[in-house]
Amino acid sequence: MSDSFPTNSVGLVTPQVHHFDDPLTLRSGKVLPAYDLVVETYGTLNSARTNAILICHALSGDHHSAGFHSPDDKKPGWWDACIGPGKAIDTTLFFVVNLNNLGGCAGSTGPASINPETEKFYGPDFPVVTVRDWVNSQARLMDRLEIPKWAAVVGGSLGGMQVLRWAISYPERLDHAICIAAAPKLSAQNIAFNEVARRSITSDSNFHAGRYLELGTYPKQGLMLARMIGHITYLSDSAMRAKFSKAVSDYKRDSSENSGRDLSTGKLSFGFDVDFQVESYLHYQGERFSKNFDANTYLLMTKALDYFDPSVDFEGDLAKAFENSPCKFFLMSFSTDWRFPPERSRELVTDLLKAGREVSYLEIEADQGHDAFLIAIPRYVDALSTYLTRVHKELEVNAT
Amino acid sequence: MRPDLEIIQQWIEPGSKVLDLGCGDGSLLHYLRTSKNVHGIGLEIDPENIQRCIGNGINVIEQNMDRGLSNFQSNSFNTVLLTQTLQALSKPDVLIDEMLRIGEKGIITFPNFGNWKSRLYLSSKGRMPVSKFMPHAWYNTPNIHFCTVKDFDALCREKNIKVLTRTVVDLEHQGSWYMKAWPNLLGEIAIYHITKETAE
Numbered sequence: 096m097s098d099s100f101p102t103n104s105v106g107l108v109t110p111q112v113h114h115f116d117d118p119l120t121l122r123s124g125k126v127l128p129a130y131d132l133v134v135e136t137y138g139t140l141n142s143a144r145t146n147a148i149l150i151c152h153a154l155s156g157d158h159h160s161a162g163f164h165s166p167d168d169k170k171p172g173w174w175d176a177c178i179g180p181g182k183a184i185d186t187t188l189f190f191v192v193n194l195n196n197l198g199g200c201a202g203s204t205g206p207a208s209i210n211p212e213t214e215k216f217y218g219p220d221f222p223v224v225t226v227r228d229w230v231n232s233q234a235r236l237m238d239r240l241e242i243p244k245w246a247a248v249v250g251g252s253l254g255g256m257q258v259l260r261w262a263i264s265y266p267e268r269l270d271h272a273i274c275i276a277a278a279p280k281l282s283a284q285n286i287a288f289n290e291v292a293r294r295s296i297t298s299d300s301n302f303h304a305g306r307y308l309e310l311g312t313y314p315k316q317g318l319m320l321a322r323m324i325g326h327i328t329y330l331s332d333s334a335m336r337a338k339f340s341k342a343v344s345d346y347k348r349d350s351s352e353n354s355g356r357d358l359s360t361g362k363l364s365f366g367f368d369v370d371f372q373v374e375s376y377l378h379y380q381g382e383r384f385s386k387n388f389d390a391n392t393y394l395l396m397t398k399a400l401d402y403f404d405p406s407v408d409f410e411g412d413l414a415k416a417f418e419n420s421p422c423k424f425f426l427m428s429f430s431t432d433w434r435f436p437p438e439r440s441r442e443l444v445t446d447l448l449k450a451g452r453e454v455s456y457l458e459i460e461a462d463q464g465h466d467a468f469l470i471a472i473p474r475y476v477d478a479l480s481t482y483l484t485r486v487h488k489e490l491e492v493n494a495t
Numbered sequence: 496m497r498p499d500l501e502i503i504q505q506w507i508e509p510g511s512k513v514l515d516l517g518c519g520d521g522s523l524l525h526y527l528r529t530s531k532n533v534h535g536i537g538l539e540i541d542p543e544n545i546q547r548c549i550g551n552g553i554n555v556i557e558q559n560m561d562r563g564l565s566n567f568q569s570n571s572f573n574t575v576l577l578t579q580t581l582q583a584l585s586k587p588d589v590l591i592d593e594m595l596r597i598g599e600k601g602i603i604t605f606p607n608f609g610n611w612k613s614r615l616y617l618s619s620k621g622r623m624p625v626s627k628f629m630p631h632a633w634y635n636t637p638n639i640h641f642c643t644v645k646d647f648d649a650l651c652r653e654k655n656i657k658v659l660t661r662t663v664v665d666l667e668h669q670g671s672w673y674m675k676a677w678p679n680l681l682g683e684i685a686i687y688h689i690t691k692e693t694a695e
Contacts, residue, residue, distance in 0.1 A: 423554075444556060445566040454536070455549060456556045474542055481549045489552075 133202030151250030157201035206391030219305030251468035295320035319381030331431035331464030521553030609643030
């Protein structure tokens with residue numbers, strides 16, 4: 096069966112569920128008495144247990160970052176561009192650990208799980224979890240897998256924030272912190288977009304104060320809108336222009352330069368339905384997402400983003416937060432990312448330098464906006480690959 | 496290693512912190528780390544050089560010096576290096592101030608435009624010197640702020656910068672007694688070890 100998969104794919108993968116009985120006290124003060132984490136691992140843990148890499152997922156990601164769940168899967172995991180045999184995160188060198196974070200909707204305990212106390216869906220009763228809580232739960236998973244120290248913790252966007260939190264909360268338990276397209280905290284504009292997304296969901300008449308699953312429904316329109324607005328912020332103006340500039344427009348028939356105004360049906364409708372390709376694309380994206388994602392999880396993930404600010408424990412000085420983090424830092428940003436633009440990564444670099452940390456930073460020219468971190472952009476992937484090859488060499492040197 | 500780097504590495508204390516502005520492929524920082532246990536960070540803008548730095552395990556930050564160095568704390572490094580880049584900066588004087596704000600000491604190397612070959616070229620041909628050493632035409636050269644040893648000495652005096660050591664070498668980076676005697680005429684590359692003048 097796996098013959099049909101590309102040779103640089105991890106191939107067919109099977110998630111595993113780990114149950115945890117130790118109550119987890121959350122940042123909010125609430126306690127999660129027990130929970131499941133769904134996990135996928137690729138590659139082999141070496142005998143010294145030193146070659147493990149943790150992948151932290153972003154808002155809509157999960158534990159399935161590479162490979163296929165079935166031979167019929169049309170698409171591989173969300174970061175298959177970078178994870179696999181011979182890829183940047185090389186599964187022939189590293190043992191790659193992925194999990195769906197708490198509050199997620201891909202198998203770990205979250206709002207769409209059954210609350211054992213009530214035997215109903217958690218829904219809105221699932222506590223708000225934060226990046227810190229996720230990292231604490233990831234550390235428990237690490238203990239479960241008997242991994243003393245990560246060779247690297249890697250993540251983009253919200254995943255990059257988990258990487259930073261690892262360096263602060265468990266500084267002795269990782270060698271390298273690889274933080275891609277992230278930010279030290281959200282800006283007002285970032286929070287504003289998240290709030291519009293949340294409002295779209297909560298104002299859907301099918302939301303039912305978050306108890307929609309009990310009623311056998313879900314806020315499809317709200318979730319669609321949330322995803323549509325999110326999707327716009329993940330792409331750049333130039334990426335959208337390029338994506339929807341394939342056909343000539345009605346008014347410029349001799350040119351393919353139409354600013355991304357490809358028409359959906361070839362002519363204007365003079366109505367209020369879809370006219371342009373970008374509109375139908377967003378509808379499609381929203382539609383697809385709403386079928387696969389839980390609305391309460393979306394609310395929760397955006398809150399985790401909004402609340403992220405590790406400097407709060409250090410009088411607002413993020414440099415102080417990193418003072419006791421001996422790990423090495425590698426940061427990358429993308430030129431057209433306007434969700435977490437390069438200056439946000441530069442802020443992080445400044446604080447890391449102030450803290451006296453070892454840091455490397457790359458600014459990748461890329462048209463794809465925030466989504467660039469998911470795409471195999473040559474310079475980006477080469478840098479990640481070269482960096483991790485060096486991480487692996489260090490393991491070998493330390494072993495001798 | 497490039498011979499000017501061979502000379503300046505002798506001025507760097509073992510175990511010290513070094514910031515290399517325009518670090519190239521990181522070979523100097525790599526050498527300093529392996530031979531002197533130096534903690535180094537390099538600044539670079541060329542993607543291929545940056546990639547080599549990463550491969551060499553050198554901390555490298557993609558940053559254009561012309562946009563300033565305000566992200567570096569004052570007195571956070573022992574030595575700040577600027578090799579063969581001074582003449583390509585938009586505000587070299589400001590950058591020198593920044594080097595000595597960030598580091599206790601600075602090391603600067605630059606091509607000496609006062610060298611007799613440049614003088615001869617300009618006086619005999621009446622045109623901007625072009626050579627194997629300075630291969631660009633005036634309109635496309637990255638080197639927009641050439642200076643001579645005398646010019647640099649004057650800038651150091653104006654800025655109250657103390658010159659700890661000044662060496663000039665030729666393109667083979669050989670020094671000699673006659674270069675020491677007539678540095679501005681015979682030296683092709685100037686190498687300065689500088690620090691802030693302290694009020695004594």
